[in-house]
Amino acid sequence: MSSSITELDHFLIYAPYRTDEGIQQRRSAVIQEHLERIQRLAESKTLKVGGPLMDPESIASEEKRAVASCMIIVTPSYDAARKLIEEDPYYIGEVWDKEKLEITPFVFFKSFLD
Numbered sequence: 001m002s003s004s005i006t007e008l009d010h011f012l013i014y015a016p017y018r019t020d021e022g023i024q025q026r027r028s029a030v031i032q033e034h035l036e037r038i039q040r041l042a043e044s045k046t047l048k049v050g051g052p053l054m055d056p057e058s059i060a061s062e063e064k065r066a067v068a069s070c071m072i073i074v075t076p077s078y079d080a081a082r083k084l085i086e087e088d089p090y091y092i093g094e095v096w097d098k099e100k101l102e103i104t105p106f107v108f109f110k111s112f113l114d
Contacts, residue, residue, distance in 0.1 A: 011081040012106040015096040016068040030089035
């Protein structure tokens, strides 16, 4: 099992959803396109892991509620990571809150996935 640390080419993306009144309609309008893009990113190994973050208060209820997207991506630079996020249908479609979106360099410890 390898225990090496990779270069700083991994980025943790935290993309909270907007909370305004039209969010559910906007998300529904672009979710299929977003998921197809996510699938392509996973197949190309650009996306390491990702998914929705859930509202903890909704876990016990019948209706689970996602409040953000979270993912780890591999790109050659911060600028490339930002460009990749800005091209996503959730970004373009005003699903993600652009002011709260975070892109953080992430040191990926490979042994957890070996």
